[in-house]
Amino acid sequence: MITTIQMKNKVLDIWSILKSERQSGLVKRLYSVNSKINIYCVYQYPEECYGIALSFPKSIRFNLEPFASVSEPVVEIYEDKSFPNCMILCAKIKHLDKINEFSYLCESVIQTILAEKTIVDAVRTFGNTLLRWKNLFECTSGIGLSKEEQQGLYGELRFLKKCLTSTSQLYYDIVQSYVGTNRTMRDFQGKNWAVEVKTTSTNNPQVLIINGERQLDDTLVDNLYLYHCSVEVSKQAGESLPEMVHNIREILKDDVAACSLFNAKLFEAGYLDIHEPFYLKRYYKLRKDSFFCVKDKFPRIRENELRDGVGNVNYSISISSFYSYEVPEQQVFLKCLSND
Structure with missing residues (x-):
């Protein structure tokens, strides 16, 4: 059986069954019999490769060229012998x-x-997704997140935990709004709201680094907020990053x-469970967390304020310069999580 960390899921269960059968070659099993879209969990013996595969008509063209030199996941196309005139697109590691x-x-x-309406979609x-996985596996081949990345992820997960415990909205929808792991311009995004999370551990004067002219640009959203999480970092007191991850998994179990979806986003952020030992001796103790409404004369640079030819602007803002824009935590959740 495959040893799981923290929780089991259906994919792991099917892989375990396929592995126990020890059938040579690539074997597949439908993930759901109640869908018109045929997607499988696959296992290859004796190579011990695990993956998923999608069956589709031969009339749909798929370009394998971007994956020609990719070591993981291995992306291949086979003829689907279960259905006439169909192919199988397979990704495995x-x-x-x-x-x-x-x-x-x-x-x-x-x-x-499975939520898509057509096989083309x-x-x-x-x-x-496979293109994103290609880049993802290349980035997670090291020894874990840097100290700065750990701290940033901790702040984002702290806000995510607040959302999960402060609203009756579906957990899936809340986790889905966490888009920072996709390297988008902001960390949380809904239909007409967004929240950017900044985590600091430095002493006064405190400044926040803003990455790009669109990060604090509210032109395309009705409600834009900045969540500032100020922490003390130590080797003894506080909460470690793995503890925060465990606590959120407990909420979602x-x-x-x-x-x-949460675990997938962790992986997209570069957080792997096998790297936990690197993070266990670094603790975060909250000093203060604050919410600010980004509007009007809030100190920031917006895209339409840049001269022609200027872009990718990174700059810093002093926290003391926008305290007048501070808002209660409840207002953020009311404006954001109730809108979707």
């Missing part, structure tokens, strides 16, 4: 140290694919879809 994280990614993308979604 072999390294067992990433099996758990990969299963979360698979679980998440399967849910997205399903293939497009799977293809776009009865919602398999939301928990799988």
Whole structure:
């Protein structure tokens, strides 16, 4: 059986069954029999490769060229012998140290694919996901997150935990709004709201680094907020990053879809469970957290204020210069989470 970390999911369960059968070659099993879209969990023996695959008509073209030199995940296309005139698009990995994280990614993308209305949309979604996975696996081949990345992720997860415990909105929708792991311009994004999270551990004078002219630009959203999380970092007192991850998983443990999506987003952020030992001796103790409404004369640079030819502007703002824009935490959740 495959050893799981923190929780099980359906993908891991199917992989375990396929592995126990020890059938040579690539074997597949439908993830759901109640869908018109045929997506499978696959296992290859004796190579011990795990993955997922999507069946689609031969009339749909898929370009394998971007994946020609990719070591993981391995992306291949086979003829689907279960259905006439169909092919199978397969993505699989072999390294067992990433099996758990990969299963979360698979679980998440399967849910997205099954929600598509047409097989053409399903293939497009799977293809776009595979391109993102390609970059993701290349970035997670090191020894974990830097101290700055750990601190930033801690602040984002602290806000996510606040959202999960402050509203009756579906957990899945809340986790889905966490888009910072996709390297988008802001960390949380809804239909007409956004929240940017900044985490600092420095002493006065405190400044925040703003990455790009669009990060604090409220032109396209009705409500834009800045969440500032100020922490003290130590080797003894406080909460570690793995503890924060565990606490959120506990909140989500009865919602398999939301928990799988959360774990997929952790992996996209570069957080792997096998790297936990690197993070256990670094603790965060909250000094203060504050919410600010970004509007009017809030100190920032907006895209339409730049001269022609100027872009990708990074700048710093002093926290003391925008205290007048501070708002209660409850206002943020009322304006944001109630809008979707």
